[in-house]
Amino acid sequence: MSDIYQFSVTDSTGNQVNLSDYQGKWLLIVNTASECGFTPQYQGLQAMYDRLKEKIEILAFPCNQFGQQEPGDNTQIKSFCDLKFNISFPLMAKIEVNGDNADPLYKYLKSEQKGVLGTQAIKWNFTKFLVSPTGEVLKRYAPTDKPESIEQDLAKLIN
Structure with a gap:
């Protein structure tokens, strides 16, 4: 596959979402x-999304593979995100990002932008992938990279 627009994913309410729906926008894909x-x-x-939502979409993918830190089901996760952070960007269904059952989208993201020392595995929650409006995976951010620093990178790219 040449870009991410060939993939479809499931949102937190069970609906299929074609990533081609986001063509022409920057994407930040995050395992949460x-x-x-x-x-x-x-x-x-959310603050970044509020400022840039005309140009960027943030897609959050809950995952329980790291320290069992996402034990809830999709309904519980959505409720937590709504109540605690009032997120308005899309929350997807809980997935796996590593191993045999890794979501195909994440297999693709990891192959396009490898981690430290060329590893493909996601190391922890809140690893982020920046995707161009043409579907090219441009950059992989570590969990420690805060949204504020990513927004500075984006400001250079989108204006």
């Missing part, structure tokens, strides 16, 4: 967890 030390990044992601 509700009980992680990085969970407060939801607030920064």
Whole structure:
């Protein structure tokens, strides 16, 4: 596959979402967890989304593969995100990002932008992938990279 627009994913309410619907927008794809030390990044992601939502879409993919920090089901996760962070960007269904059952989208993202020392595996919650409006995976951000620093990168690219 040459871009991410060939993929479809499931949102937190069970609806299929074609990533081609986002063609022409920047995408930030993030694996998330509700009980992680990085969970407060939801607030920064929402603030960035509020400022840039005409140009960027943030897609959050809950995952329970790291320290069992996302134990809830899709309904519980959505409720947590709504109540605690009032997110308005799309929340997808809970997935796996590593291993044999990794979501095909994440297999593709990891092959396009490898991690430290060329590894493909996602190391922890809140790893982020920046995708261009043409569907090219441009950059992989570590969990420690805060939304504010990513927004600075975006400002250079989208204006």
